[in-house]
Amino acid sequence: MALVDPLADLIAALQRLPGIGARSATRLAYHLLKTPREEVDSLCAALLSVKERVTYCSICSNITAVDPCAYCTAGDRDSRLICVVEQPENVAAIVKTRGFRGRYHVLMGAIAPLRGIGPDDLKLKGLIERVGAGGVEEVILATNPTVEGEATAHFLGERAAERKIQASRIAHGVPIGGELEYVDGGTLAHALAGRHSV
C-alpha cells in the first residue's frame, strides 16, 4: 500500500528538479495539494509560457521573448563593448550589478574537451559576425572562473588577438565581504598577483 498515486507521481516529477530532494519534493507536493486550483493553474501557465514564449536572440543568443532582445536594441548601451558570458543567467547577474552599460553575447556553454564540447558547439558565429562588422573596441571575457571558463576565455582571447581586437578578462580576487582565512589558496594567489597600487 503506497502513497496516493497522483501524489507519488508529483513527488517523483518534483524530485527531478535540481536541488529538490525527497523531503522537499514531498513537502511541496502536500503543499500543492492544499493550494487553491487557480494557483496551481497559474504555476502551470507560467511553466508552459516559459517553454512557449522564451526564445533566443538572433544577435547575442541571450534568452528573450522578443527577437532581437532588449539588450541588443537598447539605444543607451555602448556597442563598442561586448561582454561575453557562458549562460543567460550570467547576463542577469551582470545586469543586476548595474555596473556594465555595453552589449552582451551568450556562448550557451564553455569549451570542455572532456565532455566533448569544442568551440563549434558554442554560439560563436554571431560573436564573430558582430566583431567582423566593426565598431567593437573591447571584448570582455566574463566566462566562469572554472577550468572550462578559463579555457574558453583563453581561446577567445587568442581569436581576438588575431583580429587585433582588445580582449580583457574579468578580475580574479578575494570576494568583497569575505574573510581572507576562508578564501581558497588559488583565489588568494590570484588576488596577490593581480594587486594594484593604491
Added chain:
Amino acid sequence: MALVDPLADLIAALQRLPGIGARSATRLAYHLLKTPREEVDSLCAALLSVKERVTYCSICSNITAVDPCAYCTAGDRDSRLICVVEQPENVAAIVKTRGFRGRYHVLMGAIAPLRGIGPDDLKLKGLIERVGAGGVEEVILATNPTVEGEATAHFLGERAAERKIQASRIAHGVPIGGELEYVDGGTLAHALAGRHSV
C-alpha cells in the same frame, strides 16, 4: 530593463512555494528553460492530476484517489485501533514506519484558539461515527507534539473518556540517534517523566 517577462513570472510563481527563496526559484526557472518540453509537460500533468484526481476519504478524511481509501478498505488492518493524526502527510509518515497495522483518522488540522480554529473546524464527525458504530477499542492520539497538537489530543482524550473508549497518546522522549546535549529541555523533562524500568 528587467528579466525576460515569462521567466520573471515563473520565478515569481516558484517563489510562492514553501522553502523556495529567490535564489532557488531563479535556479529552477533557468533549469526549466533548458528542460525538454516533454518533461515540463509531464510536470504540469502531474500538478494538475493532483488537483483533479486526489480527493478525501469519506471514512477517515485521508487523501485518496479512490473513496474509501486503501487504508479503510484493507482487510488486513485492525479496525479496533484508530490512529488519529492532523494531516495526510502524518499518515504517510506512520505508514513508512511499518509499525502500525490499525486504521487511521485525519483531522485536517488541530485546535488553535488563537487562529480561531475550534473542534467544529476539524473532521471529527467521521471519527465520532466510527467510534459510535462500535468495535473500536483504542484511539491513538498521534497529533503533533505542539501546543495545538497537545490541546487537540487533550480534547479528544476527554471525549473518549466520556464514551468509555480507551485513548492513548504517543510517547514524548529523546529521538533515536540524537545526543542528549542537543535535546531541548522540555523533551528531556518528558523523557525523564516517561521513563520505564528495564
